[in-house]
Amino acid sequence: TQLLEQSPQFLSIQEGENLTVYCNSSSVFSSLQWYRQEPGEGPVLLVTVVTGGEVKKLKRLTFQFGDARKDSSLHITAAQPGDTGLYLCAGGSIIQGAQKLVFGQGTRLTINP
Amino acid sequence: NAGVTQTPKFQVLKTGQSMTLQCAQDMNHNSMYWYRQDPGMGLRLIYYSASEGTTDKGEVPNGYNVSRLNKREFSLRLESAAPSQTSVYFCASSEAPGGTGFYEQYFGPGTRLTVT
Numbered sequence: 001t002q003l004l005e006q007s008p009q010f011l012s013i014q015e016g017e018n019l020t021v022y023c024n025s026s027s028v029f030s031s032l033q034w035y036r037q038e039p040g041e042g043p044v045l046l047v048t049v050v051t052g053g054e055v056k057k058l059k060r061l062t063f064q065f066g067d068a069r070k071d072s073s074l075h076i077t078a079a080q081p082g083d084t085g086l087y088l089c090a091g092g093s094i095i096q097g098a099q100k101l102v103f104g105q106g107t108r109l110t111i112n113p
Numbered sequence: 114n115a116g117v118t119q120t121p122k123f124q125v126l127k128t129g130q131s132m133t134l135q136c137a138q139d140m141n142h143n144s145m146y147w148y149r150q151d152p153g154m155g156l157r158l159i160y161y162s163a164s165e166g167t168t169d170k171g172e173v174p175n176g177y178n179v180s181r182l183n184k185r186e187f188s189l190r191l192e193s194a195a196p197s198q199t200s201v202y203f204c205a206s207s208e209a210p211g212g213t214g215f216y217e218q219y220f221g222p223g224t225r226l227t228v229t
Contacts, residue, residue, distance in 0.1 A: 042222055042223055094215075100158060102172075
């Protein structure tokens with residue numbers, strides 16, 4: 001069974017601070033996706049990384065896929081209250097023609113003004 | 114486009130009752146998925162359908178059945194609800210993966226189910 005461990009599970013920081021969320025596994029994944037979920041809604045994709053060592057930037061968010069494709073990190077620079085939400089990492093594999101995702105437990109991020 | 118729609122939004126069942134959760138997508142996606150989300154456990158895959166006419170078990174299929182009615186619709190049935198099935202259920206859809214490409218999964222707004 002593939003598992004993804006996310007840390008921390010809860011993080012509350014002040015506006016303007018930097019933070020990093022980690023997503024670790026003992027399994028190799030073909031891709032790693034990061035989603036963000038607002039209360040009462042479904043997750044929405046932020047980014048997909050597929051190559052070991054790949055780094056992608058989305059404004060103040062930087063995503064990295066580990067060289068061995070077992071782990072990933074999300075770094076937010078100068079966090080804003082609008083960044084508040086549940087962040088989920090998901091490891092992807094293609095099995096029997098479908099894209100199957102294994103999700104981490106999530107990191108609930110609160111940015112205080 | 115509505116994207117992925119789910120009905121109902123909320124449901125309360127008594128132990129032993131049955132119900133069907135409905136999901137439809139209007140993006141012409143081949144693949145559809147059912148997840149459950151419990152506090153502290155992220156999302157777990159219940160069943161998926163790679164394409165119309167096929168369904169397969171995910172991580173936590175026990176107590177559930179699915180039907181891929183056509184390309185648009187994928188339903189999840191609880192035959193005899195148990196309190197352990199209290200959860201938020203999400204349906205998602207995506208393009209079928211091609212080559213090394215991974216596609217976004219589009220999620221519905223969820224169904225909040227309580228079994229007493």
